[in-house]
Amino acid sequence: MSALSTPAGVARGVALDLSAPRARLRRERAFQGVLMTATLVALLVMVTLLFDVLSDGAARLNQDFFTSYTSRRAADTGIRTGLTGSLSLMVLVAGMSFPIGVGAGIYLEVFAPDNRFTRFMQVNIANLAGVPSVVYGLLAAAMFVYIMGLGRTLISGALALTLLILPVIIVASREAIRAVPPSIFNGALALGATPWQATRKQVLPVAMPGILTGTILALSRAVGETAPILVAGAVFSRRADNEPWNILEAFGALPVQVYDFIKRPQAEFQTEVAAAGIIVMLTVLLTMNSGAIILRNRYARRR
Amino acid sequence: MPTLQPVVPPSPDVSLAPRSSRWGERSIVSVLWVFAAISIVTTLAIVFVLLEEGVKFFGQVSIVEFLTDTAWRPFGDATSEAFRIGVLPLVSGTMLVTVIALLVAVPLGLASAAYLSEYAPARVRGVLKPALEVLAGIPTVVLGYFALTLVTPALRTIFSPESINIFNALSAGLVVGVMIIPTVASLSEDALSAVPDGLRAASYGMGATKSVTIRRVLFPAALSGIVSAIILAMGRAIGETMIVSVAAGNLPTLTINPGSQIQTMTGYIVQAVGGEAPRGSLTYNSIFAVGILLFLMTFALNIIANRIVRRFREAYE
Numbered sequence: 186m187s188a189l190s191t192p193a194g195v196a197r198g199v200a201l202d203l204s205a206p207r208a209r210l211r212r213e214r215a216f217q218g219v220l221m222t223a224t225l226v227a228l229l230v231m232v233t234l235l236f237d238v239l240s241d242g243a244a245r246l247n248q249d250f251f252t253s254y255t256s257r258r259a260a261d262t263g264i265r266t267g268l269t270g271s272l273s274l275m276v277l278v279a280g281m282s283f284p285i286g287v288g289a290g291i292y293l294e295v296f297a298p299d300n301r302f303t304r305f306m307q308v309n310i311a312n313l314a315g316v317p318s319v320v321y322g323l324l325a326a327a328m329f330v331y332i333m334g335l336g337r338t339l340i341s342g343a344l345a346l347t348l349l350i351l352p353v354i355i356v357a358s359r360e361a362i363r364a365v366p367p368s369i370f371n372g373a374l375a376l377g378a379t380p381w382q383a384t385r386k387q388v389l390p391v392a393m394p395g396i397l398t399g400t401i402l403a404l405s406r407a408v409g410e411t412a413p414i415l416v417a418g419a420v421f422s423r424r425a426d427n428e429p430w431n432i433l434e435a436f437g438a439l440p441v442q443v444y445d446f447i448k449r450p451q452a453e454f455q456t457e458v459a460a461a462g463i464i465v466m467l468t469v470l471l472t473m474n475s476g477a478i479i480l481r482n483r484y485a486r487r488r
Numbered sequence: 489m490p491t492l493q494p495v496v497p498p499s500p501d502v503s504l505a506p507r508s509s510r511w512g513e514r515s516i517v518s519v520l521w522v523f524a525a526i527s528i529v530t531t532l533a534i535v536f537v538l539l540e541e542g543v544k545f546f547g548q549v550s551i552v553e554f555l556t557d558t559a560w561r562p563f564g565d566a567t568s569e570a571f572r573i574g575v576l577p578l579v580s581g582t583m584l585v586t587v588i589a590l591l592v593a594v595p596l597g598l599a600s601a602a603y604l605s606e607y608a609p610a611r612v613r614g615v616l617k618p619a620l621e622v623l624a625g626i627p628t629v630v631l632g633y634f635a636l637t638l639v640t641p642a643l644r645t646i647f648s649p650e651s652i653n654i655f656n657a658l659s660a661g662l663v664v665g666v667m668i669i670p671t672v673a674s675l676s677e678d679a680l681s682a683v684p685d686g687l688r689a690a691s692y693g694m695g696a697t698k699s700v701t702i703r704r705v706l707f708p709a710a711l712s713g714i715v716s717a718i719i720l721a722m723g724r725a726i727g728e729t730m731i732v733s734v735a736a737g738n739l740p741t742l743t744i745n746p747g748s749q750i751q752t753m754t755g756y757i758v759q760a761v762g763g764e765a766p767r768g769s770l771t772y773n774s775i776f777a778v779g780i781l782l783f784l785m786t787f788a789l790n791i792i793a794n795r796i797v798r799r800f801r802e803a804y805e
Binding site: 209212213216217219220221223224226227228230231233234237238241284285286288289291292293296297305306308309310311312313315316317318319320321322323324326327328331332348351352355379380381402405406408409410411412415416440443444447448455456459460463466467470474478 | 512516517520521524525527530531536540541596599600604607608620622623625626628629630632633634636638666669673699723724728733757761762767776779782786789
């Protein structure tokens with residue numbers, strides 16, 4: 186017992202030292218450290234993946250790989266069908282999903298009356314965004330391929346992907362339109378423009394960078410999707426090599442081709458060839474995504 | 489929200505907007521309405537197709553057997569010995585992968601959300617958030633490749649080749665977990681950021697440290713958003729197709745052993761479609777029967793998540 190001990194009945198060591206106890210500080214730091222490490226895990230996984238793919242596939246990338254058809258021999262095989270198929274799909278999907286998605290976004294944000302039907306549409310769009318992509322494949326396989334008689338063709342696959350990314354584009358368009366100050370719209374109305382004129386000439390130009398960003402991101406998702414077009418009948422053989430405008434022919438796509446490579450029993454296909462295909466696919470996606478991010482940043486700075 | 493509403497004038501008597509009696513204006517609005525209605529047509533078409541093709545399946549086999557039998561071999565002739573149509577192995581496969589995925593994604597996703605929302609300086613956030621977006625944008629077939637060629641061999645070295653099959657639920661589940669981390673993290677972070685600063689200040693004022701504030705004040709305050717984030721992520725895990733098709737195998741197995749080969753509902757759909765079963769065959773219709781189940785499960789999860797957000801949202805300000 187020290188001489189300074191307080192008399193009985195009074196709490197000891199009353200608030201002379203106001204700094205936090207060391208043990209507590211250590212606990213705080215440890216907590217923060219754990220959170221930070223956990224955040225980095227996901228990124229570490231991603232870096233590992235990229236490194237793994239590059240080291241497996243980079244050697245396989247040469248000109249022949251882009252221009253050859255698939256082959257039973259790993260040394261001769263290429264991704265020509267996948268490349269042309271993905272390009273055609275991208276053009277078709279963009280051509281269909283952009284006007285429809287933006288139009289729906291405009292309707293819901295500018296013209297829709299506030300009633301139960303509108304609210305139902307909104308809830309429905311939110312729910313559609315949560316439907317697994319493979320279910321869109323089932324829709325295409327039954328509705329487009331058989332009931333509408335389009336067969337396992339490019340247009341069936343493109344329709345499946347279009348319906349899949351429509352909710353994403355609608356939501357992105359709505360957000361971009363909502364971010365436009367209402368004074369712009371109202372000012373146009375005050376000058377005598379009709380609501381559509383005000384939307385088309387004043388609101389849309391301001392909202393367009395946001396809309397384009399959302400659309401590009403949605404398209405890049407469509408390019409990477411495998412399940413819906415696989416179920417809708419995408420193939421990887423020479424049969425699928427057609428001109429992009431032949432929408433009623435068999436079709437292929439990069440992700441489907443990669444899936445085929447992975448599924449083959451030979452190790453060369455499973456690692457080298459598949460990895461090379463993945464590098465090509467990720468390069469395409471990365472280009473699209475950085476385009477979207479550049480667009481977004483430029484837009485953010487101007488505002 | 490109703491920023492652009494003055495199209496509908498407050499009172500029908502004093503309309504300042506031009507009267508929309510122009511036919512061009514009206515026809516454009518109706519075209520836009522049709523575009524918006526396509527989403528409803530899509531939902532109806534999905535339901536129609538699933539029912540149309542799936543119900544034929546239940547016309548030939550009993551729905552009770554479908555839901556209770558313990559083996560799934562819907563191939564060939566319905567009268568043969570081997571033919572079994574119990575969907576439970578597929579459901580258990582899906583659930584096994586989903587549970588493993590959530591065990592990965594919930595702790596990591598919530599930790600990321602807390603770090604990004606409460607600790608990370610603006611510059612670090614500016615790097616980490618886009619990085620998570622990139623992760624969310626990686627095609628799942630690529631993640632499947634990753635599971636099969638990197639994670640599975642690693643697991644077989646850590647445990648033993650005997651206990652971990654080349655195709656296994658564990659590897660697929662872990663990678664599905666990584667896939668849904670961005671979903672958990674970004675939605676939970678939104679929920680945490682929406683908690684007003686007054687609660688943080690009050691907590692510090694009571695003498696709580698930052699970690700205590702996060703665990704005892706912020707998480708409970710943001711609970712509805714966090715729970716709905718987890719439910720949405722669960723829906724994505726259940727619906728995930730390519731990772732499980734590549735890495736989990738094609739053998740429907742009623743098991744909880746994560747090292748064994750399994751098949752999920754989505755995995756079956758891809759496998760059976762790849763087999764090019766002719767339309768109208770029992771195998772073809774079984775794909776849609778599984779599709780109905782998958783659709784119902786994910787749809788229910790979506791609705792629950794939306795309900796939770798709407799009903800339990802703390803209305804600050």
